[in-house]
Every structure is written in C-alpha cells, then in structure tokens.
Amino acid sequence: MRRDEIGDLLAFMAVAEERSFTRAAARMGTSQSSLSHTIRRIEERMGVRLLTRTTRNVAPTDAGEQLLETLRPAFDDIETRVDVISALGAKPAGTIRLTSSRQAAVGIVMPAASRLMAEYPDINIEISVDQKFTDIVSERYDAGVRLGERVEKDMVAVRIGPELRMAVAGAPGYFEKRGKPLSPHDLMQHVCINLRLPTLGGLYIWEFEKDDRPLNVRVQGQFTCNDVPMLVEAAVNGLGLVCLPDDQFGSLFDDGRLEHVLEDWCPPFPGYHLYYPSRRQVSPAFRLLIEALRYRD
Incomplete structure (x- = not known):
C-alpha cells in the first residue's frame, strides 16, 4: 500500500465517523471539495460505494461499515503505540482513577498497576472496587473495567483479559443427592443459588x-445474595447450584470441591476490557497503564 493510500483511508474514516463532509474537513484541516475527491478516488480504486450521500446526511454503506470496522482498531493501535513511544521522552506522572469489579481488580488490574508504579514513582493509581455499573464520566474516573459485551459502543475498549465462560457448578455432595442436570430445562428440578444484581437489583437470569x-x-x-464470594461459598457448602463466570471459582474445580455441569451450554464470551470515553485526551501515565494492561494471546 502506498503512503497516499493511507491518507485516503484516514480521510474516509473522518467522513464515516463524522457523517458530514463539513465536519470531517474541519477535523482533517482540508476543504470539502478535496475530501469529496478523495472519497471518490477510494471508491473507484476499490470498485465499491463506501458512503451514501444525501442533502442532509452522509452514512457508510454496508461495505463502508466493514471497512470502518477494519480500519478503526488498526489505526487506534498505531496511534497508541506512537503515543507510548513519545511518552518515553517525558516523565509520566499524575493520578489515574479506575473503577472495577473485585475479581478484575485483584486478578488483572492490580498486578499491572503494581509493576507500573514501581517503574514510575510519580504515577499514582486509585482503584474503586464496585460490582455495579458506574458512569465514569459523571463520577470523574479515567477508566473502568467491564466485561466486553457490556461496554457501550461510544467508549474506547481495550481487551485486558482472556475470553470467559459461564460455569454452572455444585458440590459433589449436592450431586449425590440430586443428580446432575443434562440440559438447562432440568434446572427447574434443582435448588439454585440466585445472584441479586448490584445495579438494578433484579435477579440474574x-x-x-x-x-x-x-x-x-x-x-x-x-x-439469594449480591456478593459473589458468598455465592461460591454457598455452593461449596452444598446449598445448591450456582452460575457465575468461570474466573470466580479459582482452584475449586481442580481440587474437587466443586464440579462443572452443562459445559456444552456455556460458550465463551468477551472477557474484561478497560474502557474510557476519549482516547485522544489521555495522559502519558494513562497511556502506559493501557499498554501494561493490554491482553496479548
């Protein structure tokens, strides 16, 4: 790919994200006519229409949406890495405020934060442990940690952990008395432990x-309980079956205190992500934390 083609793709991203040639031109520091010419050049080169234009709106076509989904993470990654390298010339400092569930805070965030603070003594990190969803903008957090499928689309999300699975678990003694469910329908004949959701207060389905x-x-x-460790302990004590993400059980399956059931009904889903509202307004210190947390297979 030639260098001018990279510039063309950046111009397409600006128009597709802004949904306006006027706003995109202001963002790119160019003219509307030049931007329109660039888009026509890309469409001719690719042989497909990327944008639908009306007198009031500009919107990506299906092909344009696919191209945008391909370009956005690639350019985000490039910009992130360039910013990290640039930050090495400065002295990262300041306080980073995060909100996270306990499991992610202990298992993922704290190990990376500890290494970062040891290397950069002027970086301070504050973690607020909370199970419920937090509005990080109104609460003035720099970022939050949430399962990937629950991150709002207007947030930047960085994967910081592996995929997870839900796990239905019970103690061996419970299964000796009740038997094991072979399908989710069988759960109606079993004693189950309910999770009271922290945000809205309903029961987890x-x-x-x-x-x-x-x-x-x-x-x-x-x-019924709203505290995950208590739910796990209740299952270990034989009070019933529990359904939680598999990272909540530690070594309980390996040491035989709990057993899996219905594993073929529990597909993987996106694990923990760091999310924040604006990638372009983060500090060098926060940029370093992002890279320290970024999950790599």
Whole structure:
C-alpha cells in the first residue's frame, strides 16, 4: 500500500465517523471539495460505494461499515503505540482513577498497576472496587473495567483479559443427592443459588446457548445474595447450584470441591476490557497503564 493510500483511508474514516463532509474537513484541516475527491478516488480504486450521500446526511454503506470496522482498531493501535513511544521522552506522572469489579481488580488490574508504579514513582493509581455499573464520566474516573459485551459502543475498549465462560457448578455432595442436570430445562428440578444484581437489583437470569440457540432460565432456590464470594461459598457448602463466570471459582474445580455441569451450554464470551470515553485526551501515565494492561494471546 502506498503512503497516499493511507491518507485516503484516514480521510474516509473522518467522513464515516463524522457523517458530514463539513465536519470531517474541519477535523482533517482540508476543504470539502478535496475530501469529496478523495472519497471518490477510494471508491473507484476499490470498485465499491463506501458512503451514501444525501442533502442532509452522509452514512457508510454496508461495505463502508466493514471497512470502518477494519480500519478503526488498526489505526487506534498505531496511534497508541506512537503515543507510548513519545511518552518515553517525558516523565509520566499524575493520578489515574479506575473503577472495577473485585475479581478484575485483584486478578488483572492490580498486578499491572503494581509493576507500573514501581517503574514510575510519580504515577499514582486509585482503584474503586464496585460490582455495579458506574458512569465514569459523571463520577470523574479515567477508566473502568467491564466485561466486553457490556461496554457501550461510544467508549474506547481495550481487551485486558482472556475470553470467559459461564460455569454452572455444585458440590459433589449436592450431586449425590440430586443428580446432575443434562440440559438447562432440568434446572427447574434443582435448588439454585440466585445472584441479586448490584445495579438494578433484579435477579440474574441464567443465560445459555447451544448451536446458536439461546436459552434463558429463571431459577429457584432458598438462598439469594449480591456478593459473589458468598455465592461460591454457598455452593461449596452444598446449598445448591450456582452460575457465575468461570474466573470466580479459582482452584475449586481442580481440587474437587466443586464440579462443572452443562459445559456444552456455556460458550465463551468477551472477557474484561478497560474502557474510557476519549482516547485522544489521555495522559502519558494513562497511556502506559493501557499498554501494561493490554491482553496479548
């Protein structure tokens, strides 16, 4: 790819994201006519229409959306790495405020934060542990940690952990008395432990999927709690079955204190992501934290 073609792709991204030649031209520091000519050149070169133009609106076509989804993470990654290298010439400093669930804070964020603070003594990190969803803008956090499928689309999301799976688990003693469910439908004959959701206060509906067929089950049982470690402990004590992300169980499966069931109904889903509202306004210190947390297979 020639260097001028890279510039053309950046121009396309600006128009597709702004949905306006006027705003995109201001963003790129060029004229509307020049930008329009660039877009026509890209479409002719690729042999496909990328934008739908009306008198009031500009919107990506299906092909344009696919191109935008390909370009955005690639250019984001380039800009992130350039900024990190540039930050090496400065002295990163300041306080970074994060909100995170306990599991992600302990298992993912804290190890990376500890290494970063040891290397950069002028960087301070504050972590607020909270299970409920937090408005990081109104609460003035620099970023939050959330499962990838729950990150709002207007946020920048950086993957910081592997894929996860839901796990339905029970103690061996429970299964000796009740048997094991063979499908989610069998859960109606089992004692289940309910999770009270911290944000809205409702009960978590157990979610399953097999062969692209989703199935949600409202379970019943004697014990309900909004604290995940207590739910796990209740399952270990034989109070019923529990359904939680598999990273919540530690070594309990390996040491035999809990057993998996319905594994073929629990497909993987996006794991933890760091999310924040504007990639272009972050400090050198925060940029370093992003790279320290970024998950690499």
